[in-house]
Amino acid sequence: LADRPGVPPSPVVPAAILFDLANGGDKAWGEDPPYRELGRRACAGAGPDFDLGTAGAGYGAAAGGLKGGTGSASLLSADGAVGALVCVNSWGSVTAPDGRTFWAAPFEIDGEFGGLPLDGLRAGPGQWGPSKAPPPAGARQNTTIACVATDVALTPAQARRLAVMAQDGLARAIRPVHAPFDGDVVFALSTARRPLVGGDAALARLGALAADTLARAVARGVFEATAWPDAPPGEGPPAWRDRR
Template structure:
């Protein structure tokens, strides 16, 4: 009997290792903000789980399994707090011009309605130039990101994580992937702007260290993982400012129903708990989307496979958090992980 190869990261170790998926990013250096767009080749089943106490979202209700629309056209992660929700407008406009979107009945002269769920993080107090008057840059950033979509994209100070902070360190955009022994691909992309710390107190060891593969975020091992009951290390010093929220998307090529995608999103949230301490606080707005590109059937043991996919997604998300902060570059007055 031929043994299957062990699970391992995909070729790029990015969410775009999931077949049928691209990612595009754009940023505004002056405003210290950016946008990440997850773009499936075809309409894709999706689910969503919201855990943070202060979320900012768009079209998440459309993803409920009991509702009419059972697939999405893109997912947007954006900086900019409430202003950043406009990034989805740029994506919707571009998709509609391509003839992509939902239409109950196709009729001449009636455009389709692209379904583009979105989530935002708070980066508007990071020292960037916000003198944009009535024209915040997010619609343009959304269009720039979706038109740039491809298989490769930058980690760290890029995309939706461009202006982010991870506790007391520079945050960023991270991604990771895994291909299971039986051929399912799972990936994650995340913009890390957490109140909590991604490293254990007193050192530079990532909380996600037990899940690291191939020294992808420093290879320090897990020996430095320890914390007292109320010791949060490099968490943000002033939670009252509410400058938080970690937003993410996990994806798989497995064929999922909307209810199964929702379950994967719920399970994937545990990846944030493995990588950030504390997480899901009243002043966080943590949101995780789950997306299926529908290339591989679940097989006879469907529920068991969904449980496996959710666990793999959580591990990928934990790794992606660490990779995003590991790759982030410092700003004046703001330390990066590499400065520890």
């Protein structure tokens, strides 16, 4: 908001969560829940390197019938850099009915999520792969939350368009997606380190690349995920890498 003497700034911060309060454990926090301190630790630990898979906000996630997780991917182009960060907790499946081939396989770069041939990338009507069972009516227990970023300076309207186009990356990597059981969202941001050169045509190319990059990030999050280390045998969704 506008800077006024003596008036503290009031930041408007968009936010989204992966709900995991029903995952067991002692939740008797009283009047001092741990989230404030967890948020401070997350900010203090932010940096260019971070773990993928069963880590961070994706630790307790499940992607369809597989272990979900935190994924990331990036791409450099003549128009600018694009990066994506996602936590995959989807109702739909990230793999074809064979249970191994990622829907995002056509966009894979350098075998980043297994390098499997595209032979298994096929499905008939209603064949979605290992998705979750439908939850109770009205329940939204599934969420895929993503952020796409670029180093190109964007106006608020252009950033919104980048997010709109990047949202298609979820449709390329998860099937079905945006179901009544999902609460998916994609945020967009810019470091504004370089100008947008080429107007709407360049923005369109960046949006298309953002969608491809987000699809790759979804697959990487599941590819890198491992089973919960403290889960009893047979409990929790299986990890992709454990299915043969």
